[in-house]
Amino acid sequence: MKRPDQKKDRKITILQPNFSEGNEYIPMIRSILEDMGYETIRLKEIWGCGYQKGQIRTANLNWYENISDRGMKGYLKFFAKAVFLVYLKQCRKCRIAVTVHNKCSHDRENQKISLFLLRWECIWADRIIILCAETRRYLRQLFSGRLSQRIVRKCFLIPHPNYIGAYREGGPLPADCGWRIPADQHLNLLFFGFLKPYKNIELLIDLADLLKDRAVRIVIAGDGEKSYVETLKKQVQARDNILFFPGYIPDGQVWSAISACDCVILPYNIGTVLNSGACILSFCVGKNVIAPMIGTMREFPRELAYGYHYEKEENHLAAVYRKVCQVYDEYQNRRSVFNEKQRRLKEIVAEKNSREAVGKRYRILYEMMERGI
Numbered sequence: 001m002k003r004p005d006q007k008k009d010r011k012i013t014i015l016q017p018n019f020s021e022g023n024e025y026i027p028m029i030r031s032i033l034e035d036m037g038y039e040t041i042r043l044k045e046i047w048g049c050g051y052q053k054g055q056i057r058t059a060n061l062n063w064y065e066n067i068s069d070r071g072m073k074g075y076l077k078f079f080a081k082a083v084f085l086v087y088l089k090q091c092r093k094c095r096i097a098v099t100v101h102n103k104c105s106h107d108r109e110n111q112k113i114s115l116f117l118l119r120w121e122c123i124w125a126d127r128i129i130i131l132c133a134e135t136r137r138y139l140r141q142l143f144s145g146r147l148s149q150r151i152v153r154k155c156f157l158i159p160h161p162n163y164i165g166a167y168r169e170g171g172p173l174p175a176d177c178g179w180r181i182p183a184d185q186h187l188n189l190l191f192f193g194f195l196k197p198y199k200n201i202e203l204l205i206d207l208a209d210l211l212k213d214r215a216v217r218i219v220i221a222g223d224g225e226k227s228y229v230e231t232l233k234k235q236v237q238a239r240d241n242i243l244f245f246p247g248y249i250p251d252g253q254v255w256s257a258i259s260a261c262d263c264v265i266l267p268y269n270i271g272t273v274l275n276s277g278a279c280i281l282s283f284c285v286g287k288n289v290i291a292p293m294i295g296t297m298r299e300f301p302r303e304l305a306y307g308y309h310y311e312k313e314e315n316h317l318a319a320v321y322r323k324v325c326q327v328y329d330e331y332q333n334r335r336s337v338f339n340e341k342q343r344r345l346k347e348i349v350a351e352k353n354s355r356e357a358v359g360k361r362y363r364i365l366y367e368m369m370e371r372g373i
Helices: 025-035 071-091 108-124 133-142 145-154 201-210 226-236 251-259 277-285 313-333 335-352 355-370
Strands: 012-016 039-041 056-062 095-100 127-130 155-157 187-192 216-222 242-246 263-265 289-292 306-308
Touching (some): 012 025, 025 039, 071 095, 095 108, 095 133, 133 145, 201 216, 201 242, 201 313, 263 277, 277 289
Parallel strands (some): 012 056, 056 095, 187 263, 216 242, 289 306
16 A cells, blocks of 8 residues: 655545535535645545654544444444544544534434434534534534533534535436426426435325315435335325436436426425535525425525424424415416525525635634644
8 A cells, every 4th residue: 555645744634424425515525625735535544544643633524423234233333433533532633523414313213322422523523513503503402501502612604515516507307317397387396315204205295185276296306215215106106296206316417407397395304404405406506495494494584495394293294385385376476576586595505605605614614723723
């Protein structure tokens, strides 16, 4: 194995994960850090590569609390991750930044140990990167007393970067892509992304039943585990106001797929979700979003985005139905208002969440970490 260059002035930072298939967030952050002059390495690369003591001074951890293994293997992974944080901080003298993406893992079986690991991360971190102000409020509730105050003081807000330039902005979808959305007066509501239970896709099926008397069509597109996709197929096949396009959406078609519909709908579970890259991407394309008032939605003017509230899961369907009826009324009777909201949201996300704005905040953060502030 080739030993790394031993120049003392090398700026090296751990970025974990260093690559994330199907998610452009990590490549964008890596690009920003590299533009700042940092070489990014994976967490496991600190072993056996001959880096000088103290040369790796910073670590940037994302989704570190997520554990996919089950049973004893999951607990061992949890223990290893918890111990490694202490090693990184105490033995390698790294300044650690952790990004809080969600309230806890979406995997229900591992939510308890995921939440414990998230708390452990925040305690050992030097800085906590938050993508929205709502995260600060969540962390204040997660801890208590003086510890809560100490955790909140570590928070450093860096907006979720927009996706302008990350995906190819194309025209209509190619004829062989499998998409066929009728050209009529229906309001087409798109759900896209990896199909997982926590995203409440079944709720969209129930919603379609409530909307039979309105010209509303729900479009569900994305890949997922085979068994879950097959279950969804059986549920939607009897409903003529749902279009289901299972399968991976290539990066070159994502922008066009969102453009093909009128509005995006993301009925997330507020018990686990804080931020949404899909929401940011939709605004970038110029499409509004119907979603609960998660942290990302709260970052944009409430009079523009189609956010809604619900407290208990049994009230979720009624809440999203009321919001869809409002959107439908605007789309059919006040189209200029509907279009103006989308235009303004696109302008806001282009400026507020730009690569330049995010890069500026990362520069401040890393200067503080390097100086031990």
